[in-house]
Amino acid sequence: MSESVLKSLSGPVVLLGCGKMGSAMLEGWLKLGLPADKAAVLDPNLTAESASALAAKGVLVNPAHAVIAAPSVLLLAVKPQVAPEALPAVAALVKPGTLVVSVMAGRTMAFMGNIFGADAAIVRSIPNTPAAIGRGVSVAVPSPGVTQAQKDITAALLGAIGIVEWVDDEALMDAATAVSGSGPAYAFLLAEVMAQAGAAAGLPADLSARIARATVAGAGALMDQSDLSAATLRQNVTSPGGTTAAALAVLMDEGRGFPPLMVEAVAAATRRGKELAG
Numbered sequence: 415m416s417e418s419v420l421k422s423l424s425g426p427v428v429l430l431g432c433g434k435m436g437s438a439m440l441e442g443w444l445k446l447g448l449p450a451d452k453a454a455v456l457d458p459n460l461t462a463e464s465a466s467a468l469a470a471k472g473v474l475v476n477p478a479h480a481v482i483a484a485p486s487v488l489l490l491a492v493k494p495q496v497a498p499e500a501l502p503a504v505a506a507l508v509k510p511g512t513l514v515v516s517v518m519a520g521r522t523m524a525f526m527g528n529i530f531g532a533d534a535a536i537v538r539s540i541p542n543t544p545a546a547i548g549r550g551v552s553v554a555v556p557s558p559g560v561t562q563a564q565k566d567i568t569a570a571l572l573g574a575i576g577i578v579e580w581v582d583d584e585a586l587m588d589a590a591t592a593v594s595g596s597g598p599a600y601a602f603l604l605a606e607v608m609a610q611a612g613a614a615a616g617l618p619a620d621l622s623a624r625i626a627r628a629t630v631a632g633a634g635a636l637m638d639q640s641d642l643s644a645a646t647l648r649q650n651v652t653s654p655g656g657t658t659a660a661a662l663a664v665l666m667d668e669g670r671g672f673p674p675l676m677v678e679a680v681a682a683a684t685r686r687g688k689e690l691a692g
């Protein structure tokens with residue numbers, strides 16, 4: 415389904431901003447069958463190396479706007495901070511029937527509607543970096559002008575990099591950003607601090623880093639393949655009166671453990687999303 419949707423788009427997919435997120439998505443679309451000549455990248459800061467690698471695949475790199483036929487999709491993957499300058503510069507590319515998909519944290523439908531028109535078909539979404547290996551999580555909300563066919567196109571574009579969860583209420587997007595958008599960083603941090611703690615407990619630092627990293631990755635893979643809840647998987651590690659129980663008494667402390675700390679962290683990320691809203 416996703417494959418046929420991407421192969422049968424009438425106009426190109428124009429990617430504004432080809433950094434970490436944009437390039438991971440573009441790679442996913444090309445793998446899933448988006449014809450390279452149906453992809454155009456607008457990013458004045460691309461390295462010469464990236465530009466020529468994309469051009470060699472047949473992707474249009476920084477074409478003049480006049481040569482871009484009515485896009486099926488304009489995908490916004492610039493940083494929210496550059497949006498006030500970068501989005502108006504591409505507003506004229508949006509034609510009747512063009513779907514605008516944003517992956518920018520914070521930036522609201524209202525902000526984008528002011529630039530692309532109040533009736534524009536816009537999807538605000540938030541992916542995450544496991545997109546680079548096709549294991550991303552995206553949360554998306556459509557504006558009222560988005561048709562079912564455009565939802566299918568969005569599902570294909572975001573589905574090319576992982577799973578997609580739709581929500582109806584834009585107010586949920588900042589909290590979703592705080593959980594799944596930023597979330598991979600929390601898991602990587604876990605590997606980092608476990609490595610540091612292992613070294614503090616006497617392990618050689620390189621050994622500690624290797625086993626911490628492989629443990630976080632292995633736990634993620636186990637959770638992925640298991641039908642059991644995260645809580646049950648945790649309990650399966652925890653022998654009564656054993657070592658894990660001793661550690662979890664610290665980590666699950668209701669005053670200073672993970673639960674209150676994560677609530678505080680997600681609240682801070684949610685607040686930052688609102689600050690970036692514009």
Ligand SMILES: NC(=O)C1=CN([C@@H]2O[C@H](COP(=O)(O)OP(=O)(O)OC[C@H]3O[C@@H](n4cnc5c(N)ncnc54)[C@H](OP(=O)(O)O)[C@@H]3O)[C@@H](O)[C@H]2O)C=CC1
Binds near residue numbers: 432459
């Ligand atoms: N990284 C992540 O985990 C996630 C990011 N996002 C969102 O994705 C968006 C991109 O983030 P990320 O990929 O990390 O950021 P990057 O900085 O890696 O990518 C943004 C790209 O846009 C380029 N750029 C800057 N100005 C313009 C312009 N005027 N026109 C076109 N391109 C421009 C940047 O160049 P230069 O670097 O030289 O400025 C860069 O190549 C952000 O809005 C972010 O909120 C969403 C979910 C997860």
Ligand SMILES: O=C(O)[C@@H]1CCC=N1
Binds near residue numbers: 519591595596
């Ligand atoms: O840190 C950020 O603002 C972006 C959005 C979610 C992940 N990275």
